[in-house]
Amino acid sequence: MKVFTEERQQAIIKQLNRDGIVKLQELVQTLDCSISTVRRDLQELEDQGKLVRVHGGATQITTLQSEPGVLEKSSKNVQAKQKIAKLAVQQIRADEVIYLDAGTSTEAMIPFMTTLSSVLVVTNGVQLASKLADINVKTYLLGCELKNTTKAIIGADVVETIKNFRFNQAFMGVNGVHPKYGFTTPDPNEAAVKRAVLAQSELGYFLADKSKLNEVSFAKVAELGAGVLLTDEHDKEVLQEFDQTKRIMEAEK
Amino acid sequence: MKVFTEERQQAIIKQLNRDGIVKLQELVQTLDCSISTVRRDLQELEDQGKLVRVHGGATQITTLQSEPGVLEKSSKNVQAKQKIAKLAVQQIRADEVIYLDAGTSTEAMIPFMTTLSSVLVVTNGVQLASKLADINVKTYLLGCELKNTTKAIIGADVVETIKNFRFNQAFMGVNGVHPKYGFTTPDPNEAAVKRAVLAQSELGYFLADKSKLNEVSFAKVAELGAGVLLTDEHDKEVLQEFDQTKRIMEAEK
DNA sequence: ACTTTTATGATTGATTTTGAACGAAATTGG
DNA sequence: CCAATTTCGTTCAAAATCAATCATAAAAGT
The missing domain is CATH 3.40.50.1360 (Rossmann fold)
Structure with missing residues (x-):
């Protein structure tokens, strides 16, 4: 099952909103594409300010006043x-x-x-x-x-x-x-x-x-x-x- | 089941809010990872001011309003x-x-x-x-x-x-x-x-x-x-x- | 039809995270 | 007070993940 960039990234955002966190390995399976592709997607989405990348995946953006x-x-x-x-x-x-x-x-x-x-x-x-x-x-x-x-x-x-x-x-x-x-x-x-x-x-x-x-x-x-x-x-x-x-x-x- | 840093630390905070205190050994079992990893997580969370470490685990930060x-x-x-x-x-x-x-x-x-x-x-x-x-x-x-x-x-x-x-x-x-x-x-x-x-x-x-x-x-x-x-x-x-x-x-x- | 662009997957060396080991420090029980 | 036990902090090597690069193939433009 092949999907396109836009489609993939929407799926990532969707899963992120549902779970609050996404794992790289899971996305590779879910989206059926290579690690590199998922990495690039996450990179793009981070540049757009739609998520924050962490080691092993990404989390929702934490806008403010959290202690860190x-x-x-x-x-x-x-x-x-x-x-x-x-x-x-x-x-x-x-x-x-x-x-x-x-x-x-x-x-x-x-x-x-x-x-x-x-x-x-x-x-x-x-x-x-x-x-x-x-x-x-x-x-x-x-x-x-x-x-x-x-x-x-x-x-x-x-x-x-x-x-x-x-x-x-x-x-x-x-x-x-x-x-x-x-x-x-x-x-x-x-x-x-x-x-x-x-x-x-x-x-x-x-x-x-x-x-x-x-x-x-x-x-x-x-x-x-x-x-x-x-x-x-x-x-x-x-x-x-x-x-x-x-x-x-x-x-x- | 493998989890990573963000997820683990969120789980710790969650458990802390529920019980008021977390024990190191329990976390090792709950999170299914080594003692060292839990220690590092607690250290990080303490640096972020999200908890206070005590011997054997950690407790909630004592805020002004919750204490009295x-x-x-x-x-x-x-x-x-x-x-x-x-x-x-x-x-x-x-x-x-x-x-x-x-x-x-x-x-x-x-x-x-x-x-x-x-x-x-x-x-x-x-x-x-x-x-x-x-x-x-x-x-x-x-x-x-x-x-x-x-x-x-x-x-x-x-x-x-x-x-x-x-x-x-x-x-x-x-x-x-x-x-x-x-x-x-x-x-x-x-x-x-x-x-x-x-x-x-x-x-x-x-x-x-x-x-x-x-x-x-x-x-x-x-x-x-x-x-x-x-x-x-x-x-x-x-x-x-x-x-x-x-x-x-x-x-x- | 040919070149250029774009998206994807694979490879490699660097970086980060993790788990185990060991001596130091703290807690417990006499 | 001391010894036994537990827990702590540090170090180190293995494993996982990351960023960067290159090659291939499809898509777009000429």
Whole structure:
């Protein structure tokens, strides 16, 4: 039984969604093709941000705030993240309605938010909502289907829910910032949520440390001009054009 | 049967959430691999902050919210809670839509839910949703204002949201069960949510251990006749009348 | 019909994971 | 307190898996 590339890759995704994990050897049997072919398929799907390859197979993409994200990163990365987070929190004024996207970049903002008064924070991150409640910040957690493995709230419904709100400011993490391809993330669903939020916000901020600059991920969120970039240190050359629009802020060294 | 790293580590976390502790030797048998491999897995998971290694195995990480809840209560109380929880889970059938109220009584049900298939759980408890996602149960988290101290979702909006659903069964904890005053809880908002859920459910269960019987709290949820009482041991005298309605179930001693 | 492109399968050396061995450290029971 | 036992961490070799390359065959374009 011979199948074509597209067909194979769909089968892989399907099996992945069912089991949460796929094994290379099993796929070779199921799809009736060589190891090399399966490897190539997995490689492609990973490039597209549809799965994460692991030794012996692949797993569903774990979008955010699972501990590894926090601890794997080098301490330098963490420092940059914290500086960006501090800068971001400084943009928040009293009595505003804020959207805080799920993710490690935005999660880093929470410790700096203890003194904010009369601010309502809306978020789709379960962990974030929990932490925000801990520091007595008024919090609204968007309700929707909870993705099995990731604890992030994503999907079509949440986009509809977001349309019921109006935010003063929105803070979001992104995986890629590129002069041509704009702001990008690996997961199309997440990108859709971020876009919806952006449309309901007076002003959108994108948090990205130096390593994300000039990078491109899979799913496009918006053009560079759509929001303010908060970063730790930016390459004047690469983002020169964008820089001239004054929509970029750099954390203190 | 061969498994690999990701799968093994997920299984360890799962077992840890269920039992609170895992033993090295047991894992060697369960996972069918060598001691060394299990050691390495535990080491990795500890580095990721997902567990704490102890001599002979590993224990759950002691978070802020789980500790007091578990340790404040007497072990006897916990045992009763678990028995009631087990009884409650036994009422769930395949392909049902279940509502799980926020609270420790309902949270105790989760460890028994690992084998449920095709069940959709709707909840207003952030912790519950998180744990449910961990054991791969399809979960829908109601979105609304987050109550500061309890991490439960309450308020007027959620009542409206609930009206969009239809549950097969609903499980709720209550603080008071009284022949005259019915089921009661301390918080009127919570009571309103429970009432709304009850109205949308084919069948409602109220979980309450012996200490809650014949007690009255502030806000009334419903009359006794409105739901099935799940308890560990009931005083025939006090609830005699209610008992005759056959709407009471007692956990095995 | 011929070349170019693309998809696939096989091969090879590098990398990762795994299981066993052994001395060090911790726990247990007198 | 000490000895016996268990468990721990490290090292090393075997096994599995990976990435890269090459060759073949089908598909597409000229």
